[in-house]
Amino acid sequence: MTRERHCLPLVRAEIDTYSQPVVFMHQDCHVCRAEGFRALTRVRIACGGRSVIASLNVVTGAGWLGPEAAALSDAAWAALRPRLGDMGQFSHPELPEAASLIRAKVYGERLHQAQFATIIKDAMAHRLSDLDLAAFVTACAGEHLSTCETIALTRAMQEAGRSLEWGEGPVLDKHCVGGLPGNRTTPIVVAIAAAAGLVIPKTSSRAITSPSGTADTMEVMAPVALDTAAMRKVVEAQGGCIVWGGALRLSPADDILIRIERPLDFDSDGQLIASILSKKAAAGSDRVVIDIPVGPTAKVRSENAAEALSARLRATAREIGLDLAIHVSDGSQPVGYGIGPALEAMDVLKVLRRTPDAPGDLRERALVLAGLLLEMSGETAGVERARVLLDSGAAEHRFMAICAAQGGFAEPAEAPYRIPVEAPRDGVITAIDNRLIARVAKLAGAPQQARAGVLLMARPGTLVQRGQPLFEIWAETPGELAYARDFANAQKEIFRIEVPK
Template identity: 75%
Template structure:
């Protein structure tokens, strides 16, 4: 076969395809015609010693892409890193071994450890398309993973990446399953536990379906994209860190699955357990506390659902060697006042700085979790008191600032340029706030992609409000996003329930 007849000049498309490698070829391209490539065909591209499998998008008509070139998306370009004028050889890839296993799972078959290993391996090698991964995520959703399969998936995800060893007898960690806007306890918990002298190397994710993830909030105040060497230096000097886990290759398959779960906008118990615990085990944790907020508009909606998730988490933790404590908390309402990265960061700093205006509910939740984690670390019966002392004395604030400096330098949160208030349609008492609706408004305002966007709560359940009085404030970085979020809020029955109580 003439290799040159299947080669094209490579050029950058300058298109962000959300970490998914895409190749663009003209419909008149001789390689397209010779190989029978069609739109969405999986194409292997070899360039020197590097290769990538990309999804084909076909360009038609006269345009920017000549027939003798192939344009690569940002992800494909970064994978190959071709030099100036480089040629890429394009061919059909071998069918991924995982495809038949995913098909079997779709049709309800149970998968074994080796099959999960193959699926995760093919996902990380980018042999699987987004359609393949979407089918896998869907087939694992609901109750379609049993406990043994969840354990197998967790082990496969951990084994596919690096695992840390801190050389310590005790490493603590925490996680919240999410679904509760503003519940940004992690930076406070890390500061308290590290100030107590424990090791807590916290790796966090960016938002999946929420207006902010812990990594998004922390990034407002300090760099979070650290490599393993930098992360280890921070933990060894300060006892703790709050970094983005996506660049550390600790359970890297989790990030590949999250990339699919985010646009699908759903989670499941099996995927939650595998995601959380594969990362905790890979990060070198020994004892972990997991917060499960329960509420009708939270991610976990009932006590029965919390019990089912807890049972699965406990079974997986025991199998992978983690000591786990589950904390069931109130998920009926948002926590704090800010919803969105910068607004939540401002709440965190108010608590750490003992500001008189600090949200009491965020402080209480953070101290509860920190106290429970300290007790896991050996402070039998004195965890909550120790946590409160470390916060009230300023030791936690001092340690948090030191962690930020060690991660690359502290920054004060900034505020959005565009704001508008949403007011009460009736007088009465606020009886509830819908977590999902208020989170949706914050996301439409631009969060988390725009760090200063979100929602600032001006009233809380139990507050008495007058008709025309402020309920919440929408923050946006652009007028268009502000108008979009405001219009959505105006069309809803309202995220606030207001009742005239007798």
Template identity: 65%
Template sequence: MSEPHNRLRLVRAGIDTYQQPVVYMHRDCHVCRSEGFTALTRVLARSGDREVIATLNVVVDDHLALNVAALSEAAWQVLKPDPDAWATFSHAEPPASAAALRAKVFGQRLDDTDFLALMQDAVANRLSDIELTAFVTACAGDRLDNDETIALTKAMLAVGERIEWGGGPVLDKHCVGGLPGNRTTPIVVAIIAAAGHRIPKTSSRAITSPAGTADAMEVMAPVALDIDAMRRVVEREGGCIVWGGNVRLSPADDLLIRIEHPLDFDSDGQLVASVLSKKAAAGSTHALIDIPVGPTAKVRSAAAAASLEARLLVTAQALGLHLTVMRTDGAQPVGYGIGPALEARDVLSVLRNEAEAPRDLRNRALDIAGALLDAVPGAEPGKGRAQAHMLLDSGAALAKFLAICEAQGGFTEPKPAPHLRPVLANRTGRIERIDNRRLARIAKLAGAPGSAAAGIDCRVRIGNSVRSGEPLFQIHAQTPGELEYAFGYATAHPDVFEIGAAG
């Protein structure tokens, strides 16, 4: 049926609604009237042989003509209309997975078929943000058991691409975030690739943090490679560090994360499905998960870490993925810098074996690389760390890192920020605790990650003694306004560093 009464010409609204397709129609247009559409109606738009389900926003003034429908960027990308193309509009039927969603919300267990239907509808944009949120919430806490976690992981894997690397081990690592500055990835990838192994690493940009690995890496080399370019880099150098957003290895995960982050939900089931679906999609055979544990890290207790570890291991086994889990100290930042360029500087400092390189970052990178080398089939157990050490000290890891940067498009030295200001201790004593979350917030107020050079340079550590008036950290910013903004917040929250009695 293509009744003229439900047709409108398509125009581009030029509005980015972050993945959710939105269609804008005038309240008085003949389609709204004949179809009974009102604001937030789920509308099926068909143009040529393409279709998209979009949420309706109703235009009430004369910015939009009566005979057109405007599409948000997400809707435009799906329909890809020709100039002057028309679309027909109708009420969207409930998605096929609506019954499964409802069952989960009402506390029932779902099986493989249910999760597959849900993930298929998700990546086909047939679920509204409201429906995705209901799914995420219904799976939060302990509402996914192990079997459901495995089913969800497999479903997320099934609806995306999966890279095949041919035979042989493919290594990978991942850190369950929450620790500012913990930028081990570029160092680990350089060591593993220098050892002759394959490690095709995709990383995320910051979502709520001052820098993701992709942001820090982008200071030194291009990271927005597509899947073919990534494959060429890995075939040439053994490793890469690219932004996962362009590779889209787990598109279902990208959609769910977009809902989970503003809610700050970090349930084990969803975290495991998110991490392991991406590893498996990347074609990994041997992966290491770093879980920093600390009072202001993402995982806050040993019990929480143990529960997460168990869930990771059982799910990895079901996927045929060899997994090593490493729990690390998450009490304070790692390295000196927090922010893309400052973290990149630390990475280079470690790779260059500079005397002032942050030892905590260096040691963590060696621990992780060593454990990964131990996990490779045929490796002599316990020799991995010594091998990693040798590859780093010899300059082989640095050479490999620079070669990877070249293969990704060329190396660039990080540039410092033009505006600096220290934040001073307001008493003399010993550093007892550091609030990672507040520290990250200051770095963000200073402009990170939007301004790559912005962030924090912090050299004091728990156990260090400081004197009143000595600097606790430096704020780096691109503009004086941002510098003052971050400084204002830092001075209003002197408890970011808890300073005990003078030691």
């Protein structure tokens, strides 16, 4: 069989498959028939000295793609970079070595660093399908990664990317394990630390299972998709930055795993630790504060769970050379007033600008975390020093300078569509369900729609009357507004309201 029998001209499908290379071929295509390709088959495509392994989607009708060409998703097109009409050569890829290792993990075997490195290498080379990766993520969930395996996975993920260096002196970082809507302390902490003359090159992620990640919120106010050279210029000029880590490829394997975890809507302690600490080490940080909110509807539900997570974080950090401080905080209710990128940005700015309506809980949380970082750098009274930097306006000034250096500051905009959700009865609010209120914000469009989310109008301890607004849903389209409203109205325990005895 000649080489041409395995070739087809390549066209662009103009379909976003969320970083997964996908190839579309007609069921009557001669290559499909010759090679025995079926739907979801892993296919190797070579073109112009480059190659990619893609998942096959089969077109069955006489529609947009005939049997005479193959169409590439955005991710596959970016990997191959063909010119329109270039020929692609198709073949079966070799079975990835990682496949047997994932199977071993599914059946409970413990893996060492070299084996994790093989899985990471094959994942980054797109030799693993999303089904393979989902099996790996699931096999590592719960308590299925030991501390030794967590350390091994962290090292494998760190070594798969590149690491930054910042010269002499402490390099700071801060991270929250998540699960607490509105807990957007990072921009405030970075501003305070940088105003104190410290180095804090903060790389942040976009939302995985929440209505907003730090990068999503920061992007409302300034560009975050900086490359390494641009990031370095910001840090050299201002001492700190808040950028999206995905653009830097410091721990690229983590971005692949996050893509799988997002639709699954879970992550495990071991993978959470490997994700956090591999990125901190790769970013060049050596002193890190970790915030662990604990509450009945937070990601970490109990003090015992927080202690177990803290122990594994400390053990892993020690092995990879990070000085770690852990702050266990109250995760019983959302922080601030806003949930969603723009709404959280508004809260951040109110704290930095010291306005009378600034959320006090967000302010105090940020001061405590900034104080811990300052003390790790030699300050004796970190919280007091942080308070002076915030109250004097020095933190606000530094934050605005960081935004300008990253590409320019923009004020957060309000959503065009809003509707209140009212109290169904008189009583005292005794609790807010973090997961349900976050779900409302996501159904309203957050974080993809930056102005979407939830504005809290009442907090636990408040006496409310029937018909009084509890929160307001913000959306960018009427359809998303109605979808979120219907979900909110169907839930009985987003706000727990009890009659005073």
